[in-house]
Amino acid sequence: MNATEVLAIREIKVLQQAQAQYIARFNKYASTLAELGPPSSGKPGPKAADLIPASLASGDKDGYLFTLKLTQQGYAINANPKVYPTLGQRTFYSDQTMVIRQNWAAEPANVSSPALK
Secondary structure (H helix, E strand, C coil): CHHHHHHHHHHHHHHHHHHHHHHHHHCCCCCCHHHHCCCCCCCCECCECCCCCHHHHCCEECCEEEEEEECCCCEEEEEEECCCCCCCCCEEEEECCCCEEEECCCCCCCCCCCECC
16 A cells, blocks of 8 residues: 555646646646646657656556646645555645645645655
8 A cells, every 4th residue: 555655746746747748838727637747649749748658648557547628726636545445545736836744634735734754
């Protein structure tokens, strides 16, 4: 279980870096994981920037479900175990501040959750 949580944290860091690259290229944050992922055909662009692997762009990776949405301040990432508490006892949240937050419960972590140390 700890291994899946560590992998989820690593994938959040990948998403944070991808968002930083996306905004540098397109002057806005990606609104979906697909926008950060590889194109189904043709060259990368704002609809599919090829900044993360297809496995992460699907939102289902390493026992966790990942979501990305735009907020008034920037963006929000959530990572929740597919099967709580079997695959993970923590949920995770991050945003444009690059701080990863955690919740030791099934409820999704949010901006008010404690920062990961």
